[in-house]
Amino acid sequence: MSVSYTSILWNKQKKTYDIGIIIGVLSFTLIFFIGHTVLHPDATFETIFIRNFGLLAFVMLHIILIIGPLARLNTKYLIILYNRRHFGVSMFIMAAIHGIFSILNFHSLSNTNPIKSVFLSNLKYDSIIQFPFQTLGFLALIILALMATTSHDFWLKNLGPKIWKGLHMMVYLAYALIIAHVVLGALQNETSPILYGVVFMGFLLVAGLHIYTGMKEIRADKPLGNDIDFVFACKVADIKENRAKMVMVSGERVAIFKYEGKLSAVNNFCRHQGGPLGEGKIVDGCITCPWHGYQYRPEDGQSPPPFTEKVETYQLKLENEEVWINPQPFPEGTHVEPVKINQ
Amino acid sequence: MIELISLTIDAFFIYLGIGLLFSIWFVLVGAKKIDNGMEDTPFHFKLILIPGSVLMWPVMLIKILKK
Numbered sequence: 001m002s003v004s005y006t007s008i009l010w011n012k013q014k015k016t017y018d019i020g021i022i023i024g025v026l027s028f029t030l031i032f033f034i035g036h037t038v039l040h041p042d043a044t045f046e047t048i049f050i051r052n053f054g055l056l057a058f059v060m061l062h063i064i065l066i067i068g069p070l071a072r073l074n075t076k077y078l079i080i081l082y083n084r085r086h087f088g089v090s091m092f093i094m095a096a097i098h099g100i101f102s103i104l105n106f107h108s109l110s111n112t113n114p115i116k117s118v119f120l121s122n123l124k125y126d127s128i129i130q131f132p133f134q135t136l137g138f139l140a141l142i143i144l145a146l147m148a149t150t151s152h153d154f155w156l157k158n159l160g161p162k163i164w165k166g167l168h169m170m171v172y173l174a175y176a177l178i179i180a181h182v183v184l185g186a187l188q189n190e191t192s193p194i195l196y197g198v199v200f201m202g203f204l205l206v207a208g209l210h211i212y213t214g215m216k217e218i219r220a221d222k223p224l225g226n227d228i229d230f231v232f233a234c235k236v237a238d239i240k241e242n243r244a245k246m247v248m249v250s251g252e253r254v255a256i257f258k259y260e261g262k263l264s265a266v267n268n269f270c271r272h273q274g275g276p277l278g279e280g281k282i283v284d285g286c287i288t289c290p291w292h293g294y295q296y297r298p299e300d301g302q303s304p305p306p307f308t309e310k311v312e313t314y315q316l317k318l319e320n321e322e323v324w325i326n327p328q329p330f331p332e333g334t335h336v337e338p339v340k341i342n343q
Numbered sequence: 344m345i346e347l348i349s350l351t352i353d354a355f356f357i358y359l360g361i362g363l364l365f366s367i368w369f370v371l372v373g374a375k376k377i378d379n380g381m382e383d384t385p386f387h388f389k390l391i392l393i394p395g396s397v398l399m400w401p402v403m404l405i406k407i408l409k410k
Contacts, residue, residue, distance in 0.1 A: 005384045115356075119348045149395035158378055159402060 005154050011293075017083040021090050028056050046105050050098055057095035058182065061175060062202050064088055069209035071279060071290065072216070075243075078279065078290045085151050085292065092148035099141045102134065133184035140177035143170050156273060165274070179203060221248040230317060230324040236263070236341055237321065244287075246278035249327035253278065254314055256323060257287060257298050262338035264298035265314035265325055272309065300335040318342075362397035365404065369396045373407050 008014065032052045036043060067084055070077040080087075107117035115138075122132040147168055150156075156164045179199065186195050231249065233256055239245045244255040246268055253268035255278030266287065268278045275291030282288070286295035286304060296303055301311040310333035315326040318339050330336060365373075370389040374381045374396075396403055 005380050005388055113352070116349060116352050119352065120345060123344070125344075145394070146398055149398055152391065152395070154374075154378065154380070154392060155395055155399075157380075158374075158406065159399065163402065 005152075013293075014083050014086070018086055021087060025056065025090070025094070028052075028059070032056070046101070050101050050105065053094050053098035053101070057091050057098055058178065058202075060087065060091035060094060061171075061178065062206060064091060065171070065175060065206045066209050069213040072213045072276075073209075075279070081290055082293065089148045089151055092144045095141055095144055099137060102137075106134075128184070129187055131184045133181050133188070136177045136184070137181040140174040140181060143174040143177070147171060147174075153272070161274070175206070220246065221253070230326050233316075233323045233325045235321050236318070236323060239263070239323075242282040244278040244280075245323075246276075247325065249314075249325060250329065252312075252329065254325065254329075255287070256316065256325065257282060258341070259285075259298060261341050262298075263316050263318070263323060263341060264336065264338045265316050266296060266298065266301045267312040267314075267329065267332075269311065270294055270309075271311060277311070299338050300333055302333045359397060362400040365400040366393045366396035369400070369403060373403065376407055377403075377410055 029052055032055065033048055036048045036051065063080070064084060064087055067077060067081045067087075071081040103114050103118060107114040107121065110117060112120065118134050118138050119132070122130065122134075124130040125132065147170065150159065150164065150167060159167070182199055183196065186199075233247045233249075234245045236258070239256060239258040242257075242259050244257045246253055246255050248254070253276075254265050255268045255276075256263060256265045259282040266277060268276055270277050270289040270291065272289065272292055272294040275289040275294070277287050277289055277296065280288045280290040282298065283295070285297070287298050288295050294303065294309060295307075296309070296311055299313075301313045303309040312329035312332050313334050313336045314329055315336055316339045317324045317326075318341065323339075370392050374389075374392065
């Protein structure tokens with residue numbers, strides 16, 4: 001939510017998050033090198049190096065893909081979701097190390113251009129067993145590069161939300177290419193079924209969590225009422241302090257927040273990258289998006305000055321312990337007096 | 344097929360080459376034309392825009408021309 005750009009708006013949480021990534025990468029690398037050396041004492045340093053960063057990027061990609069669904073199922077995972085952008089760029093760096101060293105190791109010793117060598121050294125594109133799997137990894141790396149290099153608010157603003165979102169949804173294409181890269185590569189080098197089993201389990205985890213949370217959201221998105229009158233949303237007790245309950249009204253997801261003995265409702269869609277505000281919490285009196293920390297005042301849906309983002313607000317009323325909502329939104333940034341809870 | 348793959352990769356390198364030249368102009372001059380937030384940005388921020396503008400140069404060029 002910067003007015004003029006800076007590389008990273010550092011805060012304590014982001015620093016802690018990044019230190020966690022560095023510790024994780026170093027620990028993984030240390031354990032992998034020791035384990036690989038013990039299990040395969042004949043392997044060269046280059047082989048272990050390339051495999052380490054390939055596997056590390058693969059594991060990180062799985063974590064990135066399951067963070068979103070996990071955070072929807074349990075808010076304790078929001079801590080990982082918070083700075084997923086840095087996690088994604090870190091994953092790209094690991095994948096790039098794997099890719100660059102693989103190309104240097106296997107394709108830079110002839111007179112052929114190394115990139116051309118990736119695509120031309122093995123022409124068995126019509127074979128499954130002998131398929132040139134490295135080409136799939138290379139294409140996935142290009143997609144990851146597009147995503148990593150545009151992971152800044154400057155690109156979101158200037159590419160426009162549609163192009164930016166489309167670009168970043170290509171992570172699923174990259175994932176499919178990487179799965180094929182790993183499986184086809186393993187077909188040529190591995191005889192143990194363990195690797196296939198682990199890859200399949202990872203795929204099941206990613207696909208299963210996406211399908212499960214998607215179905216859960218469809219059920220939760222059941223629209224309330226007739227879009228004209230106040231409609232029953234939930235009971236006060238259904239909302240945790242400083243958190244929200246999400247409801248679907250007039251085709252929009254609305255987040256009803258409970259804080260300091262009051263209730264306020266805003267549109268669920270963060271104006272930054274479409275993050276789910278209702279999955280965030282109230283921090284320093286402001287609704288804080290779980291994705292990148294963008295903030296909005298609950299009573300008027302406006303970001304505190306000098307920031308300018310704003311979301312629609314909704315009128316609530318309380319009857320006994322029941323929260324009712326008017327499905328018609330007020331324009332973005334309209335002040336609506338919060339409903340006081342009788343305590 | 345070999346020639347087709349070879350030509351595609353050559354085209355990719357040409358794309359990146361143009362993107363590199365564009366990115367230098369873009370971070371120094373072009374970005375300010377489309378985004379007021381680029382005024383007074385630190386130099387290291389301009390540097391981190393280079394990889395993205397090398398890859399996304401056609402989109403940004405169209406945006407600047409439309410402006």
